[in-house]
């Protein structure tokens with residue numbers, strides 16, 4: 001059976017750290033709103049069967065591709081937005097690809113690598129080796145310095161089989177657990193997650209400084 005990808009594109013955040021009136025994912029980045037950079041990328045991928053855009057209804061008009069698009073409402077937490085998107089997905093056998101719309105610079109090779117690993121292991125995410133030393137702190141006092149050789153920064157897309165994602169959500173709900181990324185749900189149920197080396201350009205736009213970096217990458 002040939003698996004296809006169902007994409008949940010997260011555009012439901014408020015983006016307070018950007019300090020702008022409209023959420024960061026709807027700011028312009030080189031004549032195109034931020035979220036459309038990844039939306040257009042997924043629209044052009046043959047492996048993508050459907051795209052669920054999670055956003056407030058007033059922003060739906062930005063996403064024009066009726067063939068594959070459906071919409072879901074944002075939830076309070078990131079994981080609630082993902083859950084709302086999952087409920088809309090039609091294909092019960094697809095593999096789910098969750099992506100932060102605040103990451104505009106996707107590379108097809110990276111996404112296909114993660115898709116292939118997800119087909120083998122059930123769950124995969126893009127990431128890269130930590131560049132800085134990372135310390136576990138309490139109130140700005142160091143408790144422990146973590147071994148950098150074992151630290152990876154985790155990005156999106158995160159690609160997970162539907163069955164695993166549903167099991168992870170059920171566990172998190174039952175145990176009232178909040179997670180900050182999607183493969184964490186799979187980790188909760190003791191399942192392995194494969195990390196796939198990502199291009200350095202796959203940055204998340206969070207602050208005005210990140211927007212300047214993104215503009216520099218594009219020019």
Ligand code: C5P
Nearest residue numbers: 010011012013076077078081100101102
């Ligand atoms: O806040 P953060 O940058 O980690 O959010 C990651 C992505 O999740 C963003 O694309 C944001 O729009 C989305 N999000 C969402 N619903 C929420 C919170 C965040 O769709 N409740």
